[in-house]
Amino acid sequence: MTIKDEMKRRRTFAIISHPDAGKTTMTEKMLLFGNMIRSAGTVKGKKSGKFATSDWMEIEKQRGISVTSSVMNFPYKGYQINILDTPGHEDFSEDTYRTLTAVDSVVMVIDGTKGIEAQTLKLFKVCKMRGIPIFTFINKMDREGRESLDLMEEIESTLNIETYPMTWPVGMGKRFMGVFDRENEQFVQYTGNEEETYIPFSELDQHPELTNHPTYQESLDELMLVDEAGDGFDLDKVMKGDQTPVFFGSALAPFGVETFFNTFINYAPEPAPRHSTEGVVTPDNEEFSGFIFKIQANMNPQHRDRVAFVRICSGKFERGMNVNLSRTGKTFKLAQSQQFVASSSSTVEEGYAGDIIGIYDPNVYRIGDTLVTGKNNFEYDELPQFPPELFKKVTAKNVMKSKQFKKGLEQLVQEGAIQLFKHYHFEDYIIGAVGELQYEVFDYRMKNEYNVDIELTSIGERIPRWIPEEQVDQSMFDDRNMLVLDREQKPLVLFKNDFSLRWFQDKYKDIELIDLFEVN
Numbered sequence: 225m226t227i228k229d230e231m232k233r234r235r236t237f238a239i240i241s242h243p244d245a246g247k248t249t250m251t252e253k254m255l256l257f258g259n260m261i262r263s264a265g266t267v268k269g270k271k272s273g274k275f276a277t278s279d280w281m282e283i284e285k286q287r288g289i290s291v292t293s294s295v296m297n298f299p300y301k302g303y304q305i306n307i308l309d310t311p312g313h314e315d316f317s318e319d320t321y322r323t324l325t326a327v328d329s330v331v332m333v334i335d336g337t338k339g340i341e342a343q344t345l346k347l348f349k350v351c352k353m354r355g356i357p358i359f360t361f362i363n364k365m366d367r368e369g370r371e372s373l374d375l376m377e378e379i380e381s382t383l384n385i386e387t388y389p390m391t392w393p394v395g396m397g398k399r400f401m402g403v404f405d406r407e408n409e410q411f412v413q414y415t416g417n418e419e420e421t422y423i424p425f426s427e428l429d430q431h432p433e434l435t436n437h438p439t440y441q442e443s444l445d446e447l448m449l450v451d452e453a454g455d456g457f458d459l460d461k462v463m464k465g466d467q468t469p470v471f472f473g474s475a476l477a478p479f480g481v482e483t484f485f486n487t488f489i490n491y492a493p494e495p496a497p498r499h500s501t502e503g504v505v506t507p508d509n510e511e512f513s514g515f516i517f518k519i520q521a522n523m524n525p526q527h528r529d530r531v532a533f534v535r536i537c538s539g540k541f542e543r544g545m546n547v548n549l550s551r552t553g554k555t556f557k558l559a560q561s562q563q564f565v566a567s568s569s570s571t572v573e574e575g576y577a578g579d580i581i582g583i584y585d586p587n588v589y590r591i592g593d594t595l596v597t598g599k600n601n602f603e604y605d606e607l608p609q610f611p612p613e614l615f616k617k618v619t620a621k622n623v624m625k626s627k628q629f630k631k632g633l634e635q636l637v638q639e640g641a642i643q644l645f646k647h648y649h650f651e652d653y654i655i656g657a658v659g660e661l662q663y664e665v666f667d668y669r670m671k672n673e674y675n676v677d678i679e680l681t682s683i684g685e686r687i688p689r690w691i692p693e694e695q696v697d698q699s700m701f702d703d704r705n706m707l708v709l710d711r712e713q714k715p716l717v718l719f720k721n722d723f724s725l726r727w728f729q730d731k732y733k734d735i736e737l738i739d740l741f742e743v744n
């Protein structure tokens with residue numbers, strides 16, 4: 225197969241959801257389709273404890289979680305599937321957001337009994353900002369949940385995206401009978417068995433037990449309404465992230481997952497061309513290129529090894545090949561490379577655009593770095609900065625250690641483990657994070673890698689808004705709306721809460737407040 229054929233069959237995506245919506249159950253079913261696991265319950269047993277993914281970090285062991293996202297890849301129906309995990313719960317961190325820079329599409333799993341929840345909304349915003357195609361699976365239809373029309377309404381108004389129901393459910397909970405599959409013009413019957421039963425629309429009149437049921441009639445009326453009043457399917461809009469195809473089912477049953485997955489891989493985009501300092505780079509370009517979106521430190525505590533996760537964007541990766549690190553112009557041999565399959569990793573010999581590989585990092589790579597072969601050492605667009613929500617003041621417990629403290633701080637910030645801010649007037653360092661876990665990792669690594677005990681003092685959850693340098697007037701700020709500088713010396717305000725943000729906006733109407741998460 226040519227490089228082009230290989231990249232065309234790649235489907236690289238992440239599943240975004242709020243904890244407990246069913247992401248793990250869904251991932252598990254997909255791995256079952258790919259014959260990657262033999263039985264359900266092997267991906268993660270929150271209760272069974274089977275998911276001892278790695279004993280890379282003490283923290284992982286202590287907390288029984290995987291600190292950073294992992295990658296699963298498997299062949300399915302001629303496609304090569306790459307699923308990137310987006311850690312939630314307490315392990316929600318900037319890595320979760322950054323993972324979304326390495327995918328070509330996203331599956332949004334929504335708990336049908338709850339609707340849009342906080343974490344889904346945050347991750348959705350990142351996808352929308354980046355124009356990533358989003359496919360929606362409304363889960364837990366085997367339970368009494370919210371009305372389907374109501375859920376569609378909520379997705380459209382809360383997320384500001386058009387919906388196109390690819391399937392439409394008949395009933396829910398105990399009355400759940402199946403879904404109309406509009407795409408394939410068939411009814412997928414819920415029988416309680418794992419196998420899905422399909423009845424072509426043209427043969428439905430031979431099933432009066434179904435069609436005469438009041439629940440079926442009710443759903444058919446809704447579907448007609450959706451057909452008439454709803455938006456038509458528009459693949460262009462889907463590809464821009466302006467329309468989301470919606471599917472209904474139950475990941476647990478499982479029901480509707482196979483219908484979803486088959487339609488999804490058919491429509492989900494192959495790896496897209498990407499912007500770089502040399503213009504657009506197409507994924508079938510002969511020269512290898514990729515960028516680092518995550519660095520996992522201390523995978524082996526004895527060796528302080530780090531693994532850099534590379535999203536391949538063009539060409540062909542071969543183990544042992546030489547690549548240039550564009551930022552420095554230096555050449556490295558990629559001898560140790562790993563691919564990740566569920567909870568284990570194995571050596572990877574080759575890869576193409578869309579694939580994710582883990583490479584050994586002799587402490588030279590940074591998040592956002594571009595690796596290339598060929599004459600031009602171009603760089604892909606910088607990874608975006610994601611707004612932190614939690615802020616803590618950090619000091620070294622022992623002032624004698626200030627040199628190591630600064631070194632550790634600098635390196636961990638550069639690596640993207642944490643964001644660093646400085647008080648506008650004082651020498652205070654403030655650490656910003658997306659999730660509490662980042663502080664734990666930071667504290668642990670400062671101690672273990674730089675031998676510095678640190679003190680973290682919370683200044684609480686804050687709302688960060690950047691402001692133009694020329695608009696800074698120091699008399700406007702105090703503790704409730706604290707003025708700080710980011711790494712690039714750009715000023716921003718950390719508002720104590722919504723109230724202080726609104727108060728400030730009212731008082732200083734001319735000041736432009738920039739929200740990194742604004743969705744148009």
Ligand code: G4P
Nearest residue numbers: 242243244245246247248249363364366367474475476477
């Ligand atoms: P997450 O990764 O998004 O956090 O969710 P996960 O798949 O772990 O699912 C959360 C809970 O919801 C699990 O139950 C799971 O069995 C259940 N669940 C997932 N999909 C469905 C569905 O389609 N229908 C119903 N009724 N339940 C579903 P749990 O009791 O918390 O854990 P477990 O003991 O089953 O693992």
